[in-house]
Structure formats: C-alpha cells, structure tokens
Amino acid sequence: MRNRLRVMPRGVTGPEVRFGVPLGALAFALLLGAIILAFAGNDPIEAYRTMFDSSLNGWKAQSRTLALATPLILTGLAAAVAFQMRVYNIGGEGQLYLGAIGASWVGLALPASTPTPLMLSAMLIVGALAGACWALLAAIPKAYFNADEIITTLMLNFIALSLMNWLIFGSRSFWRDPRRPVPGGKRLPESAIMPSISGRLHIGIIIAIVAAIFLWWLLRKTSWGFQIRTIGDSPRAARYAGMSVRRKTMAVLALSGALAAIAGVSEVSGVTKGLEPIALTSNIGFTGIIVAVVARSNPLGVVPVSIFLAAIATSGSRLQSIGIDVEVVFLLQGLIFLTVTAGEFFVTNTVSLAHPDTSATGSPPTSEIKAAI
Amino acid sequence: MAGEAPHLKVRNLTKSFYGVPAIDSVDFDLRGGEIHGLLGENGAGKSTLCSVLSGLYRPDSGTVSLDGEAVQFRSPQDASRHGVGMVYQHFRLVDSFTVAQNIVLGMHKKQRPRSMRQVESMVADLAEEFGLHVDPTASIWQLSVGEQQRVEILKQLFRGARILILDEPTAVLAAQETDRLFEAISTMVAKGHSVVLVSHKMAETMAYTDRITVLRRGVNAGSVTTASTTPAEVARMMFGDSNAAERTNYDAAQQVGEPMLSLSGVSVQGDHGLLAVDDATFTVRRGQIVGVAGVAGNGQRELQEVIAGLRSPVSGTIEIAGTNCTSAGPKQTAQAGLAYVPEDRLGVGLAPGLPLEHNIVLKSYDRSPHSRRGVLSDSAIEKTMNELVEKFDVRGNRSGMRVSLMSGGNLQKAILARELNEDHQVLLAAAPTRGLDMAAAEAVRSHIINERATRGVLVFSEDLDEIVKVSDVVLVMFKGRIVGSFASDELDLDEIGLLMTGSGAEIASTDTPTATSTRAGS
Ligand SMILES: Nc1ncnc2c1ncn2[C@@H]1O[C@H](COP(=O)(O)OP(=O)(O)O)[C@@H](O)[C@H]1O
Numbered sequence: 052m053r054n055r056l057r058v059m060p061r062g063v064t065g066p067e068v069r070f071g072v073p074l075g076a077l078a079f080a081l082l083l084g085a086i087i088l089a090f091a092g093n094d095p096i097e098a099y100r101t102m103f104d105s106s107l108n109g110w111k112a113q114s115r116t117l118a119l120a121t122p123l124i125l126t127g128l129a130a131a132v133a134f135q136m137r138v139y140n141i142g143g144e145g146q147l148y149l150g151a152i153g154a155s156w157v158g159l160a161l162p163a164s165t166p167t168p169l170m171l172s173a174m175l176i177v178g179a180l181a182g183a184c185w186a187l188l189a190a191i192p193k194a195y196f197n198a199d200e201i202i203t204t205l206m207l208n209f210i211a212l213s214l215m216n217w218l219i220f221g222s223r224s225f226w227r228d229p230r231r232p233v234p235g236g237k238r239l240p241e242s243a244i245m246p247s248i249s250g251r252l253h254i255g256i257i258i259a260i261v262a263a264i265f266l267w268w269l270l271r272k273t274s275w276g277f278q279i280r281t282i283g284d285s286p287r288a289a290r291y292a293g294m295s296v297r298r299k300t301m302a303v304l305a306l307s308g309a310l311a312a313i314a315g316v317s318e319v320s321g322v323t324k325g326l327e328p329i330a331l332t333s334n335i336g337f338t339g340i341i342v343a344v345v346a347r348s349n350p351l352g353v354v355p356v357s358i359f360l361a362a363i364a365t366s367g368s369r370l371q372s373i374g375i376d377v378e379v380v381f382l383l384q385g386l387i388f389l390t391v392t393a394g395e396f397f398v399t400n401t402v403s404l405a406h407p408d409t410s411a412t413g414s415p416p417t418s419e420i421k422a423a424i
Numbered sequence: 425m426a427g428e429a430p431h432l433k434v435r436n437l438t439k440s441f442y443g444v445p446a447i448d449s450v451d452f453d454l455r456g457g458e459i460h461g462l463l464g465e466n467g468a469g470k471s472t473l474c475s476v477l478s479g480l481y482r483p484d485s486g487t488v489s490l491d492g493e494a495v496q497f498r499s500p501q502d503a504s505r506h507g508v509g510m511v512y513q514h515f516r517l518v519d520s521f522t523v524a525q526n527i528v529l530g531m532h533k534k535q536r537p538r539s540m541r542q543v544e545s546m547v548a549d550l551a552e553e554f555g556l557h558v559d560p561t562a563s564i565w566q567l568s569v570g571e572q573q574r575v576e577i578l579k580q581l582f583r584g585a586r587i588l589i590l591d592e593p594t595a596v597l598a599a600q601e602t603d604r605l606f607e608a609i610s611t612m613v614a615k616g617h618s619v620v621l622v623s624h625k626m627a628e629t630m631a632y633t634d635r636i637t638v639l640r641r642g643v644n645a646g647s648v649t650t651a652s653t654t655p656a657e658v659a660r661m662m663f664g665d666s667n668a669a670e671r672t673n674y675d676a677a678q679q680v681g682e683p684m685l686s687l688s689g690v691s692v693q694g695d696h697g698l699l700a701v702d703d704a705t706f707t708v709r710r711g712q713i714v715g716v717a718g719v720a721g722n723g724q725r726e727l728q729e730v731i732a733g734l735r736s737p738v739s740g741t742i743e744i745a746g747t748n749c750t751s752a753g754p755k756q757t758a759q760a761g762l763a764y765v766p767e768d769r770l771g772v773g774l775a776p777g778l779p780l781e782h783n784i785v786l787k788s789y790d791r792s793p794h795s796r797r798g799v800l801s802d803s804a805i806e807k808t809m810n811e812l813v814e815k816f817d818v819r820g821n822r823s824g825m826r827v828s829l830m831s832g833g834n835l836q837k838a839i840l841a842r843e844l845n846e847d848h849q850v851l852l853a854a855a856p857t858r859g860l861d862m863a864a865a866e867a868v869r870s871h872i873i874n875e876r877a878t879r880g881v882l883v884f885s886e887d888l889d890e891i892v893k894v895s896d897v898v899l900v901m902f903k904g905r906i907v908g909s910f911a912s913d914e915l916d917l918d919e920i921g922l923l924m925t926g927s928g929a930e931i932a933s934t935d936t937p938t939a940t941s942t943r944a945g946s
C-alpha cells in the first residue's frame with residue numbers, strides 16, 4: 052500500500068501565513084525565473100533590476116503602473132464581491148464593454164459644454180447601470196432556475212463583444228466616427244475625459260480605490276454584507292436565518308456587473324477617449340478574476356494585487372527593450388502568477404504524509420472512499 | 425452457482441472513530457442461504473459493521489472468517505473477490521453513465537467482457553434471473569430510486585457476490601417497490617445467496633428474515649431466530665428495558681397553559697414527492713414539553729422545517745403563539761415566537777466558516793443594538809457574544825476562529841444561547857444532544873427543561889430514553905404519521921418501541937387523529 056498525501060484545512064489563518072505564503076511563493080517564482088533567464092542567456096540580476104526600475108522605481112514608473120492597475124482594481128472588485136457569495140461571475144469582460152458603450156453614449160449625446168463633474172457622473176451612472184443590467188441577464192436565470200452563472204456570464208461576454216464590434220465595425224452607429232478611414236469611435240469631448248493626474252494616470256485610480264474601500268465597508272460593516280457573507284458560507288444557514296438568497300444573488304451580480312462596467316467607463320473616458328473595440332479588448336475583465344482569486348476576494352487585497360500584476364505587465368515591454376525574448380517575458384509573468392495563486396492552497400490547507408491505515412481511523416475519508424470505488 | 429454461500433463468522437469485531445467505538449466486540453454469524461435482519465436505532469453501528477464486512481473500513485480488532493477460513497478485506501474490491509458485496513445506504517452510481525457502464529465501472533479489464541454490448545446482454549440476463557428489471561442501456565439519471573437500487577444489487581451480483589449486504593434498502597422505497605425488492609431477495613436466497621438486511625422496520629424484518637441480530641450502542645444486544653421471537657422482544661432489545669429509563673424529577677404540578685404551537689391536519693411533501701408528513705395534528709402548551717420519538721427518516725425533519733417556515737405544507741394550519749404561521753417564512757415564525765435549534769448544527773444552525781460573533785447574531789444582526797440603519801456595530805455584537813458565552817458557558821472560542829473548529833457541545837450551546845436570547849414563546853429543538861458528551865448533553869437538557877417553566881417546548885430525538893426523561897407528552901412518529909400519543913404517567917415503552925418500528929401501526933390506526941390530538945393537548 053502506498054502512502055497518501057493528507058490534506059487538512061487550517062483552522063485559523065494567522066498573518067504570518069496570510070502574508071508569508073504569498074511572499075514565499077513570490078521568492079520561489081523569482082528564483083525559478085532567474086534560472087530560466089540564465090538558461091535563456093540573460094543576466095537575471097539585470098533583468099530583475101530593469102523590472103523594478105520600470106514599474107516601481109520613481110513616480111514616473113509608479114504612475115504608469117497605477118494607470119494600468121486602475122481598471123484591474125475595478126474588475127478585481129467585481130469578481131471579488133461575487134466570489135464572496137460564491138457566485139462565479141466570469142462575465143466581467145462583457146460587463147466592461149457595456150460600461151464603455153453606455154458611458155461613451157452619454158459622453159457623445161450630452162452637449163460638449165456640459166460641466167465635467169456632471170458629465171463624468173452621468174457617464175458613471177449610465178455605464179454602471181448598463182453593466183448591472185447585463186449581469187442581470189445571467190442573474191435572473193440563476194436566481195429563478197438555478198442556471199449556472201459560469202456558463203451564462205461567459206456566453207454574455209461573446210455577445211457583448213459582438214455588440215461592441217458591430218457598433219464600430221459593422222454599422223453606421225451613433226458611436227462610430229464616419230470621417231475616419233479606419234473604423235473607430237467618435238472622440239469624446241474634453242468634458243467627458245477623466246482629468247489626468249500625471250501622464251497616463253487619471254482620476255479613475257481614485258474612483259477605483261474609493262470603490263475598494265467602500266466595498267470593504269459594505270461587506271464587513273453593514274447588515275447587507277453580513278447577509279452576503281452568510282450566504283457565501285452556507286446558503287442553508289442563511290435561509291434558516293430568514294435571508295433571501297434569491298434576492299441577494301441578483302443584487303450581488305448586479306453590483307458585480309456595475310463595478311466591471313465602471314472599469315469600462317474609466318477606460319473609455321480616461322484612456323481610449325472613444326469607443327475603441329481593439330484597445331478595450333485587452334482581457335481586463337478576465338484578469339480581474341485572477342486578481343480576486345489571489346486577493347482571496349478581499350476588496351482591500353484587490354488593490355495591492357492589481358498593482359502587483361500591473362507592475363509585472365509594465366515591466367514586460369522594458370524587458371523586451373533590453374533584449375529579452377518576448378516569450379521569456381511571458382514565461383516569467385506566467386510563472387509569478389501561477390506560483391502566487393498556487394500558494395493560495397497552502398494558505399488554507401496543510402499537507403502531510405499519512406499512512407492509509409492511520410488515516411482510515413480518523414475523520415470520514417471521503418476522498419479515499421471515492422477512490423476505492 | 426451451485427451450493428450455498430459460505431458461512432460468515434465475525435468475532436470480537438471493534439471499530440472506533442476518534443477513539444469512540446462505533447461497534448464494540450461484536451459477534452455475528454451469517455449462515456449460508458439465510459436472510460439475516462440487522463436491527464438497531466440510528467447510530468447503533470449497523471452501517472459501520474456492514475462497512476467493515478464489505479472491506480470499506482478496516483476493523484481495529486476482531487476476526488472475520490468465511491467457512492472457517494480467516495479473511496481480511498483490504499478494499500471493497502477485495503471483499504468482492506471473496507464474494508461479499510454491499511449496497512450502501514447512499515448509492516454510488518455515476519449519473520451520466522448507463523446502467524451497464526456503472527456495473528462494470530472499476531472492474532479490472534480481465535474480469536469484464538470487452539464489449540459493452542456483451543455486458544448489456546449479461547446484465548439483462550441477470551436482471552431476468554433475479555427479477556431486478558432495469559434497462560441496461562438507460563442512463564442512471566433517468567432511473568427512479570428503486571431502479572437505481574436494482575442497479576446497485578445487479579452490480580454486486582455481476583461481480584459474483586454470494587453474500588449481499590443491503591444497508592437500509594427499504595428506507596428509500598415506496599411500498600410496491602419494497603415488495604418487488606423482497607421478491608428479488610427470495611430469489612437470491614433460493615439460489616443459495618445469503619443476505620444481510622439492515623432495517624429499522626419491525627414488520628418487514630419479522631416477515632422476511634430467518635434470524636435477527638440487534639445492535640444497541642455498538643454492542644450486539646442479541647441474535648434470535650425470527651420464528652421464535654416476538655416484535656415486543658426485539659423492540660426491547662433495540663430500545664432497552666422499560667424500567668431502565670428514568671424520568672427527570674421535576675415539578676409534577678406544573679401548570680399547563682394556553683397553546684404555544686398548534687398543528688392541525690398538516691401534511692408536507694417530501695423531497696421525493698411522497699408525503700413526508702401526513703396529517704399531523706397536535707398542540708404544545710405553555711408549561712409543557714412534548715417529545716417526538718421516532719426512528720430518523722420518518723418525517724421528523726420535514727415536520728421541523730414546516731413548523732420553522734422552511735417548507736410549506738400542502739394542507740393544514742400551523743399557529744405559533746396565536747399567530748397563524750401556515751405559510752410564513754423563517755423570519756415570520758421567529759417573530760411569532762419560535763426559537764429553533766435545528767438538527768443540523770453546522771451548515772443550518774451555524775455558518776461553519778464564520779466566527780462565533782457572526783453566528784451569535786445570525787438572527788439579530790439587523791436589529792438594534794447590533795446594527796443601526798443597516799450599519800453593524802462591532803462593539804455591540806461583541807458585547808452580546810461575551811454575555812452569552814458567559815451565560816451559556818460556551819468554551820473553546822478564539823477571536824476570529826471559524827466556528828466549525830469548536831466541539832459539538834459548545835456549538836450546541838452557542839445555538840441555544842442565540843435562540844433563547846431572542847424573544848420567544850416556544851422552543852423547537854431537534855436532536856438537541858446528539859453526539860454530545862455527557863456533561864454537555866446534561867447542560868443542554870437542563871436549558872430545555874428550564875424553558876418549560878414559562879414557555880412551550882417541542883423536542884425531537886431518536887434517543888427514546890432522552891424523550892422519556894424530559895417529556896410531559898410523548899408522540900411517536902412513523903412514516904410521516906403521528907401513530908401514538910402518551911402522557912408521561914401512562915408511558916408504555918414497549919408499545920412506543922413497537923410503534924417506532926411500525927409494527928404497532930395496526931393498533932394505532934384504530935386511534936383516530938382526533939383522539940390523538942385531544943390526548944396530546946390535554
Ligand atoms: N466515518 C465516520 N467517522 C466518524 N464517526 C462515524 C463514522 N461512521 C460512523 N460514525 C459514528 O459511529 C456510530 C455508528 O454509526 P453507524 O454505523 O452509521 O450507525 P447506524 O448505521 O446504525 O445508524 C455513530 O455514532 C456515528 O456517529
């Protein structure tokens with residue numbers, strides 16, 4: 052008989068585990084990356100210094116990283132709030148497009164002379180509503196017929212993408228600029244553009260951070276969040292306590308959709324400055340899912356994780372400029388993602404070797420029973 | 425296939441979980457070609473004994489032999505090679521596979537025919553031979569529970585089982601399907617197979633078995649020949665002697681007041697579409713503890729849930745402290761004055777992954793002082809928690825620790841603390857002391873008895889001793905019906921035992937529902 056790996060959930064997760072494991076995973080990834088870099092004929096020290104300099108050293112680098120992190124924070128929050136209730140919204144991508152479509156419509160439809168605060172507020176509200184409604188298309192079947200939201204939200208991504216492409220490439224829609232030789236969106240008026248803080252960094256970052264704090268407060272400090280956390284832990288206990296699981300499912304998916312949509316508003320107003328399908332389809336919605344997983348669905352964790360991922364991404368182009376192959380750069384980025392996410396498993400579980408005989412005396416060995424059949 | 429199945433002999437078998445023996449030095453004999461009934465209350469160790477015999481668990485000590493030859497099964501496959509096969513209480517079938525695929529699943533390539541066509545025709549022959557009719561090409565999800573059970577039996581026969589262990593096979597079956605199952609069992613026995621039939625039900629055990637072994641709290645309480653015993657004797661073996669149970673000594677002159685909980689003609693649909701609760705009528709009054717005795721799975725859970733507002737009745741009315749709560753939700757029943765300690769502590773009564781302070785205010789988080797205008801007050805919540813931890817002696821909590829790491833007794837005290845801290849008129853407690861150590865069980869029981877002074881209490885328990893100890897009125901539930909009602913001074917444990925196993929059903933059905941309700945209410 053072979054020995055078996057025995058996985059036990061950790062009870063209390065102390066800070067040393069919560070921060071130590073991801074940091075350890077990062078160190079491990081960097082070490083492994085150094086070996087790969089060396090094999091590829093690059094100097095690991097130089098590569099890592101370039102990474103650091105280009106993404107985190109100095110305000111210029113930092114602002115570039117923060118600009119990239121802005122939409123990630125928002126889509127990360129979108130995924131996190133749904134995960135808190137164990138609802139798996141992977142439709143952030145599509146909800147983001149809807150936010151971009153809604154916001155650019157407002158920006159183009161309202162008179163250009165509208166004061167910026169008013170204009171931006173209107174764009175945020177309409178964009179968020181568009182994303183929320185898009186998410187509800189998956190939420191209602193889930194709440195009433197228990198339709199799997201993973202499938203419905205994923206499908207809605209493709210529909211949203213086709214819709215956006217059609218508006219710009221396939222029709223003479225309100226959004227499309229007929230004067231441009233290559234199809235593209237009409238440029239938003241100055242009043243519909245998020246003021247810049249420094250270079251590419253715009254006030255969207257403030258919206259994102261405020262949203263993170265607000266969401267943390269909503270989940271931790273309000274009775275609404277109390278219900279979400281209860282449902283996320285045990286829907287049966289929630290029902291027993293008189294909570295409406297159905298209503299909360301719809302509310303949470305709508306909120307999640309709204310947050311992803313605000314990422315779309317921020318991108319269209321602060322970065323692309325018009326509905327530009329190509330620039331908007333850079334997987335921000337999907338990356339938000341990774342962010343939420345690594346941040347363990349904690350809204351406050353989403354911010355540093357997004358910045359971390361943005362830093363890795365910004366340093367990528369610089370690494371290429373010092374002669375490191377683009378494949379090696381991707382490999383390095385993927386490696387860091389993967390080890391930090393995989394490390395998550397060790398935050399919640401301990402693993403040890405157990406002899407089958409001793410394990411059979413302990414708790415009901417479900418996995419062993421399954422394996423035996 | 426000629427000849428009889430080997431004689432299975434078990435001596436001194438012990439198997440513990442977490443140091444607590446589930447079966448303790450059990451002797452058991454299964455003769456070739458017999459149907460052997462294995463009876464016992466819930467938790468008596470029946471499934472554990474069967475799982476050891478089928479190779480799923482390894483015993484801590486003791487021996488098993490087949491026709492005098494000692495055997496040690498290392499796995500269900502190993503047992504199967506020795507001709508021992510078990511059908512578990514919960515089926516182990518792959519929903520999306522066909523019957524034939526499930527039957528050969530896990531078999532070694534060499535032991536099974538190469539083509540599925542061939543398997544299907546063999547299964548069809550076997551089904552024909554034993555009267556276990558099922559379409560070998562159907563997918564499992566298309567089949568009824570009864571048909572799935574036939575697949576499980578066929579699976580074992582296909583693998584050459586001569587000794588079949590059926591763990592509570594009739595618990596999930598309707599009457600007609602039960603008859604067909606017993607026909608199939610007789611066919612098997614006629615062909616020399618032997619069968620272990622685990623059951624709670626007296627009538628079928630008396631009717632179909634050759635011998636009966638009773639397990640009581642993990643110990644063999646006796647093996648008898650069915651023809652030479654009586655239901656009363658077997659019931660006594662299962663539930664103990666009438667004089668063994670003592671009543672808690674408390675104020676006999678307790679004043680019984682107005683109704684706190686009244687059910688009238690309540691019927692509830694179960695998860696399988698059958699009636700899980702059938703025409704329940706009874707009243708719990710202030711100053712009264714009503715205990716519901718019954719073997720698990722006879723509609724108790726559904727009855728609890730319908731009272732608590734987690735299910736809707738198909739007919740009848742429910743009143744809680746004068747408020748009509750027939751189709752109320754859990755929030756309304758709580759407001760009407762129901763405190764509810766559910767059977768399932770972790771998962772229903774408590775959110776297992778969240779800390780104690782969260783669970784302590786699970787029903788009052790949205791009210792002052794725990795929250796104002798939707799904003800939680802952490803300090804007020806912590807204050808409530810500290811008060812209740814103190815008052816109810818809840819131990820083992822660490823700040824921020826997920827509640828599932830606390831022991832059963834402390835979990836139960838935490839639930840009681842929360843429920844009794846709410847304004848309430850009647851306490852509904854399901855299996856309140858199950859799995860608790862003596863001290864914790866005693867503490868929980870004394871909280872329940874204290875409630876009686878000013879409120880009404882409805883207790884469900886599978887432990888008949890406990891019901892007898894605390895109740896002023898004992899109701900017996902069998903197959904969704906209240907089949908008996910006894911005031912504490914006219915308790916007849918033998919009769920209760922019989923009613924619980926369904927063998928007294930004829931007697932009780934002469935008892936009209938109205939008579940039951942008046943007796944319960946008086
Ligand atoms: N896998 C297990 N882990 C821990 N305890 C168990 C396990 N299986 C059974 N038990 C305990 O052993 C006792 C006997 O259970 P079981 O054999 O299932 O009884 P029965 O089938 O007669 O209802 C119970 O107290 C139960 O809680």
Ligand SMILES: [Mg+2]
Pocket residue numbers: 470471472513591
């Ligand atoms: Mg059992």
